[in-house]
Amino acid sequence: MNQQTMKAIVKTEPKPGLTLMDVPVPKTEPGQVKIRILKSAICGTDLHIYNWDEWSQRTIKTPQIIGHEFVGEIVELGGGVTQYNVGDLVSGEGHIVCGTCRNCMAGRLHLCKYTIGVGVNRDGCFAEYIVIPARNVVRVAEGISLDIAACFDALGNAVHTALKFDLTGEDVLITGAGPIGIMSAIICRHCGAKKIAITDINPYRLKLAKEVLPDIWAVNPNEISTSKLMHDMDIKEGFDIGLEMSGSGAAFTDMVEHMENGGKISLLGIHSGSTLINWDKVVFGGLTIQGIYGREMFDTWYKMMSMLQTGLNVEKVITHRFDYTDFEKGFAAMKSGESGKVVLNWT
Numbered sequence: 178m179n180q181q182t183m184k185a186i187v188k189t190e191p192k193p194g195l196t197l198m199d200v201p202v203p204k205t206e207p208g209q210v211k212i213r214i215l216k217s218a219i220c221g222t223d224l225h226i227y228n229w230d231e232w233s234q235r236t237i238k239t240p241q242i243i244g245h246e247f248v249g250e251i252v253e254l255g256g257g258v259t260q261y262n263v264g265d266l267v268s269g270e271g272h273i274v275c276g277t278c279r280n281c282m283a284g285r286l287h288l289c290k291y292t293i294g295v296g297v298n299r300d301g302c303f304a305e306y307i308v309i310p311a312r313n314v315v316r317v318a319e320g321i322s323l324d325i326a327a328c329f330d331a332l333g334n335a336v337h338t339a340l341k342f343d344l345t346g347e348d349v350l351i352t353g354a355g356p357i358g359i360m361s362a363i364i365c366r367h368c369g370a371k372k373i374a375i376t377d378i379n380p381y382r383l384k385l386a387k388e389v390l391p392d393i394w395a396v397n398p399n400e401i402s403t404s405k406l407m408h409d410m411d412i413k414e415g416f417d418i419g420l421e422m423s424g425s426g427a428a429f430t431d432m433v434e435h436m437e438n439g440g441k442i443s444l445l446g447i448h449s450g451s452t453l454i455n456w457d458k459v460v461f462g463g464l465t466i467q468g469i470y471g472r473e474m475f476d477t478w479y480k481m482m483s484m485l486q487t488g489l490n491v492e493k494v495i496t497h498r499f500d501y502t503d504f505e506k507g508f509a510a511m512k513s514g515e516s517g518k519v520v521l522n523w524t
């Protein structure tokens with residue numbers, strides 16, 4: 178590799194916007210691999226960084242290359258890396274863990290307290306090349322499209338959340354029909370859930386959910402109450418499983434109210450401290466509420482890949498594709514709310 182500079186999408190200064198520019202190609206240190214990016218996908222987190230919201234202002238140190246969802250090809254192996262070959266088609270886990278804390282030592286890597294985020298706390302994948310630790314690399318199984326592999330990070334969130342509790346034969350309520358919510362609905366169907374409802378206040382996303390899975394209930398909670406929804410679905414006592422994927426306090430509060438006693442909620446959506454839920458319902462109804470962060474390393478990846486190889490189809494959730502030079506169009510699509518996953522092509 179003798180290329181010295183590369184194109185990258187960079188947060189150059191602490192203000193809204195991103196810049197496409199030439200930057201040095203990162204060096205491959207021992208234990209790391211260099212990957213040539215083929216495709217990347219835009220995550221809601223990237224949009225937060227683009228907009229320079231409060232969280233980004235607290236978290237991002239400029240200048241920084243952003244992005245953490247990608248598929249690419251290994252072009253260089255750092256010293257001591259023997260498990261991969263140049264030319265391997267790979268994606269990567271965007272959470273880099275310490276490897277030595279209590280949870281890491283116990284194999285619960287997704288719970289590492291010292292997690293560093295690719296494209297958040299260090300340079301990311303919206304670039305021609307990225308260097309990451311070899312232990313974060315994941316081989317793409319055969320038969321999976323590049324577009325889907327570019328979305329593994331988000332699909333992994335959906336897999337982790339949906340599979341947290343046994344949902345075979347269960348009635349599931351999903352709040353939030355963003356890309357992760359819709360992918361979760363597809364996973365629930367794949368894994369044998371009974372009745373599935375998904376809610377959103379955005380008509381585009383409800384329409385997309387219904388197109389992807391015609392046999393689910395996709396409703397706007399401002400138009401149809403959850404009690405009416407349950408009546409329409411012929412669910413008498415409540416939902417068995419809840420997947421909170423909106424980050425909306427109203428959605429979460431309402432979900433708690435409509436769970437079956439003993440119901441289980443996986444909470445992926447990120448909530449503000451002001452969200453209040455009915456604790457009586459949690460205590461006397463024996464609810465379980467499980468926070469979900471990232472993906473289990475690497476069981477989520479294994480199951481995701483296996484399901485994709487055995488009929489899980491999330492292609493329709495990808496609604497927009499652009500060249501990286503048109504990244505502004507990609508961010509505009511994300512901003513409009515009228516999109517599913519947005520994929521950027523780097524080749």
Ligand code: NAD
Pocket residue numbers: 220221334352353354355356357358376377378379382398422423424425427428444445446447469470471
């Ligand atoms: P997204 O923002 O694209 O989708 C959220 C959807 O919720 C939107 O379509 C929005 O219209 C909808 N919504 C808003 N208010 C609602 C309400 N009252 N009822 C129902 N729906 C409502 O997000 P995404 O990329 O699909 O991710 C889903 C959630 O997961 C987000 O909150 C995101 O921040 C969070 N997230 C968490 C992790 C984690 O590791 N915990 C990782 C990725 C994403």
Ligand code: ZN
Pocket residue numbers: 274275276277278279280281282288289290291
């Ligand atoms: Zn750790």
